[in-house]
Amino acid sequence: EADIYQTPRYLVIGTGKKITLECSQTMGHDKMYWYQQDPGMELHLIHYSYGVNSTEKGDLSSESTVSRIRTEHFPLTLESARPSHTSQYLCASSEQGWAKNIQYFGAGTRLSVL
Amino acid sequence: AQKVTQAQTEISVVEKEDVTLDCVYETRDTTYYLFWYKQPPSGELVFLIRRNSFDEQNEISGRYSWNFQKSTSSFNFTITASQVVDSAVYFCALSESGYGQNFVFGPGTRLSVLP
Numbered sequence: 693e694a695d696i697y698q699t700p701r702y703l704v705i706g707t708g709k710k711i712t713l714e715c716s717q718t719m720g721h722d723k724m725y726w727y728q729q730d731p732g733m734e735l736h737l738i739h740y741s742y743g744v745n746s747t748e749k750g751d752l753s754s755e756s757t758v759s760r761i762r763t764e765h766f767p768l769t770l771e772s773a774r775p776s777h778t779s780q781y782l783c784a785s786s787e788q789g790w791a792k793n794i795q796y797f798g799a800g801t802r803l804s805v806l
Numbered sequence: 807a808q809k810v811t812q813a814q815t816e817i818s819v820v821e822k823e824d825v826t827l828d829c830v831y832e833t834r835d836t837t838y839y840l841f842w843y844k845q846p847p848s849g850e851l852v853f854l855i856r857r858n859s860f861d862e863q864n865e866i867s868g869r870y871s872w873n874f875q876k877s878t879s880s881f882n883f884t885i886t887a888s889q890v891v892d893s894a895v896y897f898c899a900l901s902e903s904g905y906g907q908n909f910v911f912g913p914g915t916r917l918s919v920l921p
Contacts, residue, residue, distance in 0.1 A: 701849075725908075733895055733914040740908065750908070782851065793839065793901055795909060797851040 695719050698783050698798035705773055706806050713768045713801045715783030722788040724766040725795065728752060729780040741766055742788070773805045808833045810900050810912035818918045819888050827883045827915045829898030835859075840874065840881045841899040841909070851897065857881065888919045 696717040705711055717724065726739040727750075737750030741760040755777070756770050766785075770777055780802050784795040809832040819825045831840065842854040855865060857874050865872045869886045885892055898912040 733916070735897065735911040735914075737908060780849065782849075784851075790839075790901070790903055794841075794853055794856055795851075796853065797843075800849040802849070 696783060696785055696796055696798040698781075698801050700801060701799060702802050702804075704804045704806065707772075707774055709773050711770050711773055711803070713781055713783075713803070715766045715768070715798060716764050717766075717785040717796075717798075718764060719785060719796070720763065721785035721796075722763065723786045723793075724760065725784040725786075726750070726756075726758060726766070726768050727782040727784065728754065729782055729800070731779075735782070739768065773803075775805045778803060778805050808835075808900055808902055808910045810898050810910055812896075812898055812912035812915045814915045815913070816916045816918070818920060820920050821890060822887050824884060824886050825888050825917065825919075827885075827896050827898075827917065829881045829883065829912060831879050831881065831898070831900045833879075833900060833902055835902040837903040839901045841897075841901070842872065842881075842883050843897045843899065845895040845897065845914070847894070854883075885917075888917075890919050890921055893917060893919045 699714045722743045724741045727735045728738050729735050736752035738754040739758040741747050747758050756768050780800050782800045783798045786795045811830045838859045840857045843851040845851050871884045873882045895914045895916045897914045899909045901909050
């Protein structure tokens with residue numbers, strides 16, 4: 693069973709607010725990911741990290757930012773939330789090395805921006 | 807370019823029926839992994855299986871089985887004697903050795919198993 697945790701599970705917030713979605717894993721995984729899942733179910737990679745102090749943008753352009761100061765922690769921040777940011781955000785992690793690339797997911801944060 | 811297609815957007819079956827979820831992929835890489843994940847209503851994606859491109863053996867795990875055919879670029883998933891708890895969205899994904907090792911997910915198939 694995966695040990696990756698996301699908080700909050702649900703968040704309703706007004707336009708213009710700054711928010712941080714938390715993601716932590718206890719598996720010691722080097723690689724971590726953020727996906728955005730739209731109502732049509734499709735998953736889009738928005739950020740990933742190979743390890744501490746490493747962050748990369750994914751395939752889908754996002755106004756969010758991420759940081760990786762500790763191996764176990766990969767928070768995502770929106771400086772000014774807008775209704776277009778309403779979505780589900782899923783965090784995942786995997787071991788380093790392509791042969792160990794099974795991604796394990798958290799339960800997600802469902803964000804609604806009013 | 808890599809791509810994963812799951813042509814079935816939604817499937818409904820009655821409990822105890824068998825159901826097959828289709829997955830077709832595109833890749834120029836000769837070395838890749840294919841995955842299936844399950845997303846129940848609770849939201850998290852649960853890993854089901856990983857298969858590498860050099861292993862075309864079919865796999866069975868309880869009521870689940872997977873059929874990998876490189877000739878048709880398909881990696882189909884069959885649930886035998888479906889149960890209500892199988893109701894979920896199922897995602898097929900591809901990871902190429904040369905694509906930063908990141909995943910490309912298919913659009914998902916929503917399976918509803920009715921009692």
